[in-house]
Structure formats: structure tokens, C-alpha cells
Amino acid sequence: MNILILGSGGREHAFAWKITQSPLCDNLFVAPGNAGTSELATNLPISYNDFDAVAEAVEKNSIDLLLVGPEEPLVLGIVNYFEQRSEFKKLKIIGPDKAGAQLEGSKDFSKMFMQKYGIPTASSRTFTAETLAIGLEYLESHPLPIVLKADGLAAGKGVIIAEKHIDAENAFTEMLVDGKFGSAGNKVVVEQFLKGIELSVFVLCDGEHYKMLPEAKDYKRIGENDTGLNTGGMGAVSPVAFADANFLRRVEEKVVKPTLLGLKSEGIKYVGFIFIGLMNIKGEPYVIEYNVRMGDPETEVVLPRIQSDFLALLASAGKGTLNDAEIKISPQVAVTTVLVSGGYPEEYEKGKVITGSEKVEDVFVYHAGTTLNGNTEIVTNGGRVMALTGVANSLENAVHKSQRAAQAVQFEGKYFRHDIGMDLIRYND
Known part of the structure; x- marks a missing residue:
């Protein structure tokens, strides 16, 4: 192929x-x-x-x-x-059509979808510039903290958690009146804050059948102990200690199956990945959001644990024969640490020469924001530069491998979090 x-x-x-x-x-x-x-x-x-x-x-x-x-x-x-286009009728595409992609493309659509099909999620209301006054009134009496989400794609920056009513009202107005997120913020979803432990579950679908992929936990904040600004992801771990077989069974019954039945009821033939962002609240799953593709950096810990032929799985999804495919998951632990450019997620410089990645042993080195400088040197070309994945029989060893590699790779302004996976080690204790 x-x-x-x-x-x-x-x-x-x-x-x-x-x-x-x-x-x-x-x-x-x-x-x-x-x-x-x-x-x-x-x-x-x-x-x-x-x-x-x-x-x-x-x-x-x-x-x-x-x-x-x-x-x-x-x-x-x-x-x-x-x-x-008829000339492409034999082409297999892994990814949903425009209707299915609304699960990620519109927060308003996904919330209405979850409510319609009984999928556990936070309560919410959606507002536009026309309903600004009603929205501000609603915010005044809303329990704190308050979650505000831009309806459309905002490059991962469209979610604000406000600890004070005045901050929620200001953010709400910035989105709807000042166009903070452009057209993505033409609608704003105001959502109940859920307190629990976050994780992601991944599903591969062929329009009829599905396969559960390994779950993962990612680390969004730039600073240690989950402080500072949100990023595209500073690291990830798979499997997740607090997602035991019973919890994942609940996810499958209460979230995955109703989601796929709902898509079918809406006349959507969904082929591709569904990434389900979840909150584990006292052993019960609640959906925070859907994404219509694999996560990054979660993919860098999920794929090393898939022992079966991944391309065969994708081909089965494209043909609608996923039910016949076999998926084998390794019991080992994968941990990835993301190296980022100095200043990220705000202003940062590109073109910094990267050294040491070729000498790193016993880890998977996944390039993200890199390019070749005249076909010789590897240089930085983005905010997130590399993901370094360690795989081992224990979480501690996987963390050690990933962190050791993160220290070995060098470029000017390099930054990474030193605490990826440490919360889960404490959880295991």
C-alpha cells in the first residue's frame, strides 16, 4: 500500500x-x-x-x-x-467527514449531541453576541469556577477557567464582542466546572464497528505541578493508574457505545479516530470534550503500546472490516516528555540547532517542530520541538528513561517539565 x-x-x-x-x-x-x-x-x-x-x-x-x-x-x-470526486472512490480515508468533525469543530454541537444521547457531561448553556445581556446575567449567579469555551477551533486556546465572576464576565465579553478568538468565538459555551482526574480514551471506528486503543493522560500546563499557561501538551503517560478495567468498562458502556449509536442515528458514517477527553469523578466518567483525531503528545505513548500491525488496523477501518481485526496491547508503561522552545506557548524563536538526539538510546525520539537546515543540521521550527518516549515495565523506569533523554537533547532555550508522570507514581503509592 x-x-x-x-x-x-x-x-x-x-x-x-x-x-x-x-x-x-x-x-x-x-x-x-x-x-x-x-x-x-x-x-x-x-x-x-x-x-x-x-x-x-x-x-x-x-x-x-x-x-x-x-x-x-x-x-x-x-x-x-x-x-x-469519482476518481478517488477507491481511496481509503482515515478521518470523519464534515458532519462527524462537528464533534470537535463545534462545542455547541457536541454538547447538544451529548445531551440528546444521554452521554454524561457537565451542564452548559450557549450564548451569542445577540444574547450577551442574558449571558452576563447567567454568569452572575453561576457557581465558581466557571468554564467558558469558544465554540469553534481556537488552536487549543479557546477554553478559559475563571475563578472570579468578574473574570468570567470579562472573558465572555472579549470573546463575543471583541472577537478574541475570531469567528471561533461567535458562540460561547458556558459550562459547569467538573472536579476530578482527567484522562483521554481513544477509539478507532470504521462506521459500524470500533476498537478501543490504549488510554492516556496528558499534561497541558507549561509549569511544574500543572501551573501556568495552557499548551498543546507537555507530556503524556499510558496506561493511566486510576483508569482500571472497571472504569474503562463504564467508559465503553456509558460513553463510547452511546456516542457511536448517536452518530449512526444522526446519519453520520464515522470513519477514523474519536479522542474522548474525560473526567473521572469518583469512578464515573464525564465527557469534557471530543476530538476527531488522535491527540498529541498522547499518540507518542499510545502507539508504542500497540503490538498489532497498525497499518492493518487502519486499512480495516477504511474497508469497514474492523470487527475482524485484532488489536494487541502491551502491558508496559510509556511516558513521553516534550521539549519546547524558550518562551512557548507565547513568543519564541525558531532556527535553533538541535544536538544530541542521535545519541539518545533506549527511547523513541519523535520530532514535532523541527526542520532541516540546508539538509544538514536539524533546527527548531515550532513551539513544541520533540517528544521523547521511554517504555518500561514500571512507571518509574519509563519516567527515568524519558527524563534522561530530555536532558541529553540540546538546543538554545530548551525547556521541559521535570514532573511528567510523578503524580501517577504518587497515586500508585
Whole structure:
């Protein structure tokens, strides 16, 4: 098979790494890719949101399977684009169409969907600029803290947790009146704050059947002990100590099955990944959000634990035969630590030379924001630069491997969290 992966982050490098292990893989392409994917595949210098250029690449390289990494092209309708063109009817695409992608593309849609199909979630109300006054009145009497979410895609920055009513009212007005998140904030979802332990569950669907993938916990805040600004993710751990077999069974019965039944009832044939952000509240799962793709950096701990042929799983999802596929999960623990550019998640510089990654042993090195400087040196090219994954028989050893690698790789301004997984070690104790 010839495969094209869309995206340029650590998630896409992990996909490429896993797919090249399959005997089914003939040729692999990544668009646009990074310095890491260039060692495994052919990088194509095209934007994943340029559907015409993607279609040209699919045709030119006789692509059999298209794996869409990020959410944006899915929300913009890349699946619909290909479905409308008869010459691509044999192309298998891993990712939902525009209707299915609303689960992530619209917080308002996903909340209404959960309420309609009885999926446990926080109570919420949605407001627009026209209902600003009603919204401000609603906020005044809302229990603290208050969660405000921009309805559309806001590059992971559209969620605000306000500890004071005045802060909630200011943020609400900034979104709806001042256009803080552009059109993504034309609607604002005001949500009850849920107190519990957060984790993510991943499901691969073929439109009819599904397979549960390993769960993970990620670390969003820039600072140690979950302080400071939100980021795209500073690290991740899989499996998750507080998600035992009973809890995951509840997730499957109360969340996964009703979600897939709901999609079917809405006439949506969902092919691809569903990433379910959950809160574990006294052993009961509550959905915080849906994403319509794999997470990053969660992919970098989920894929090393999948022992079966990952490409065979994807091909089964594309053909609608996932029920016949086998998935085998390793009991080992995977921990990833993300190296970021100095200043991230705010202003940061690019082009810093990276050294030491080739000497790192016994970890998986996944490139994220990297590129080649004149085909010789690897340099930084983004906020999140690399994810370093250690796999071991114990959480402590996996943490040690990942952290040791994070210290070994060097570039100017490098920053990483030293406490990834430490809360789970304490939980185990």
C-alpha cells in the first residue's frame, strides 16, 4: 500500500514510525512532515489545508490510504472533497467527514449531541453576541469556577477557567464582542466546572464497528505541578493508574457505545479516530470534550503500546472490516516528555540547532517542530520541538528513561517539565 499522512507534528512522526513497521507499507509520504518524518518517508512540501494540492499528491503517488493527522482539514471537509470526486472512490480515508468533525469543530454541537444521547457531561448553556445581556446575567449567579469555551477551533486556546465572576464576565465579553478568538468565538459555551482526574480514551471506528486503543493522560500546563499557561501538551503517560478495567468498562458502556449509536442515528458514517477527553469523578466518567483525531503528545505513548500491525488496523477501518481485526496491547508503561522552545506557548524563536538526539538510546525520539537546515543540521521550527518516549515495565523506569533523554537533547532555550508522570507514581503509592 501507498500511504499519505497529513500533518507535521509529533503525532505524524509517530504514525510514520509505526506504519513503516508494517509489511503492508510500500511507500510512505508525509505532507508537509518534519525532519524526523524525512528519515522514514518522503516529505511533500504542501499544506494539508490545500485540498487541490493534496489531491494532486494522491493521484501522482498512487495513494491507497490517506491518514489525516490534524483536526483542521477534517473540520474544513477534506473527506467530503474527496468523496465528491469519482476518481478517488477507491481511496481509503482515515478521518470523519464534515458532519462527524462537528464533534470537535463545534462545542455547541457536541454538547447538544451529548445531551440528546444521554452521554454524561457537565451542564452548559450557549450564548451569542445577540444574547450577551442574558449571558452576563447567567454568569452572575453561576457557581465558581466557571468554564467558558469558544465554540469553534481556537488552536487549543479557546477554553478559559475563571475563578472570579468578574473574570468570567470579562472573558465572555472579549470573546463575543471583541472577537478574541475570531469567528471561533461567535458562540460561547458556558459550562459547569467538573472536579476530578482527567484522562483521554481513544477509539478507532470504521462506521459500524470500533476498537478501543490504549488510554492516556496528558499534561497541558507549561509549569511544574500543572501551573501556568495552557499548551498543546507537555507530556503524556499510558496506561493511566486510576483508569482500571472497571472504569474503562463504564467508559465503553456509558460513553463510547452511546456516542457511536448517536452518530449512526444522526446519519453520520464515522470513519477514523474519536479522542474522548474525560473526567473521572469518583469512578464515573464525564465527557469534557471530543476530538476527531488522535491527540498529541498522547499518540507518542499510545502507539508504542500497540503490538498489532497498525497499518492493518487502519486499512480495516477504511474497508469497514474492523470487527475482524485484532488489536494487541502491551502491558508496559510509556511516558513521553516534550521539549519546547524558550518562551512557548507565547513568543519564541525558531532556527535553533538541535544536538544530541542521535545519541539518545533506549527511547523513541519523535520530532514535532523541527526542520532541516540546508539538509544538514536539524533546527527548531515550532513551539513544541520533540517528544521523547521511554517504555518500561514500571512507571518509574519509563519516567527515568524519558527524563534522561530530555536532558541529553540540546538546543538554545530548551525547556521541559521535570514532573511528567510523578503524580501517577504518587497515586500508585
